[in-house]
Amino acid sequence: MDISDNYSLRGRVFHEIREGILSGKYKQREELKENTLAHELGVSRTPVREALRQLELEGLVRIIPNKGAYVIGLTEQDIWDIYAARSMLEGLCARWATEHITPEQKKELAENVELAEFYAQKGNYTQVCELDTRFHEILYQASKSRIMEHMMLNFHHYVERVRRMSLATEGRAKESNKEHRLILQAIEEKKPERAEELAHQHVLSTVQNIDNYGLKNLLEASGKAERKESV
Amino acid sequence: MDISDNYSLRGRVFHEIREGILSGKYKQREELKENTLAHELGVSRTPVREALRQLELEGLVRIIPNKGAYVIGLTEQDIWDIYAARSMLEGLCARWATEHITPEQKKELAENVELAEFYAQKGNYTQVCELDTRFHEILYQASKSRIMEHMMLNFHHYVERVRRMSLATEGRAKESNKEHRLILQAIEEKKPERAEELAHQHVLSTVQNIDNYGLKNLLEASGKAERKESV
DNA sequence: CATTGTATCATTGTATACAATAATACCGAT
């Protein structure tokens, strides 16, 4: 769940533009004109402006006063950096989750890894990715840290595209799920240090996988899939 | 330097409200009415709305659609969490800084620790705090990671009040500066692992100090100082 | 021909007007 609601015009516009940036529809350095966007989305300039201001704060857009709004987006460097930060924070988060998780959350995690196993077997990587998203979301919530949850949801969303592609590579979905299982086990056994180390390694092994296949390749493939879909 | 400019009305309004929240002028759960703020700040509702939307994204304000904007602010829990995250990330940042720092930045760091030593001796903690801010800012910039810099600047700013109070406690300024010196030394000797460990420990020792004096006490004292100043 | 100044146009910044929604007060029925 995101901070900004999807129901107000502004919320819709915000998500629309953000997805446009993350998906590459709006290219790096491209100027985002308020009027153009407003027409495209069938709204007035006001909600567009508000959305652009929010995107500025997220660092996805750069606003030069009295001049215009320009797409910043995420560079490959940014993605590597996010993974590096995540590898540390995901560990901290898992440690906290071990200490604060509720029985309901444990149950959902357990169901999650079972379901993911099933879909991985079937080769349904879209479902696997959604379950992966949810698995981590639960950990973020279970950490009982607003700050952590906020930060990690953002990061996780930022790298969604490359994550999706990574999970679709040979054997990665199963491997990833095996790691999820180990993390859950550590949590159930109330071993915070072990959960931390495992979550840390889990992210590192994702990074390893992305590097094996090449970040650039994965992003390109993702772009192609997107384009195919939209035609 | 912040993302949002100080020069446009919106930028001013954004910073004004944010400081109001961080300083405790606007209390937890207080409703922030667009009209009231607009009048207070002598502007129309438009820039106020934009600023509130940005603050929502930062998590400092919660907006309930069609209802209103409410102060969330930072709880003590949030502050501890920020320090925990920072303790890991500050290390990573120092490591990266070691690998990417420029001679100019090294020079400024060197001057920074000398000046800070001087002001600590004189007991001018306002200056010490500003130099501390700058010291870390340089490391963030030197990391050459936009993501890292963005995140850390925010965190550092969020805890500015408690940081200021911590630095004013018996002996902490000198101790902190000694740690800065060691970090700089590790950077100059191009020892990324050592810089990482030192930066990590530096944050932990700040946390330790805050805990010794009591976070609550420091925040209260800060509130009092603030009130005195504004009278 | 390059350069500078100026007029025109495009775009953003801010204010205001109007619409939609939620909160409140009031009134009547039971």
Add this chain to the structure above:
DNA sequence: ATCGGTATTATTGTATACAATGATACAATG
């Protein structure tokens, strides 16, 4: 007196109007 419902008011959501700023084209000048 209390509960429900309706009218009124307050507040936010969106659209538009106008002002300010920056970009562009073109002519005058050297």
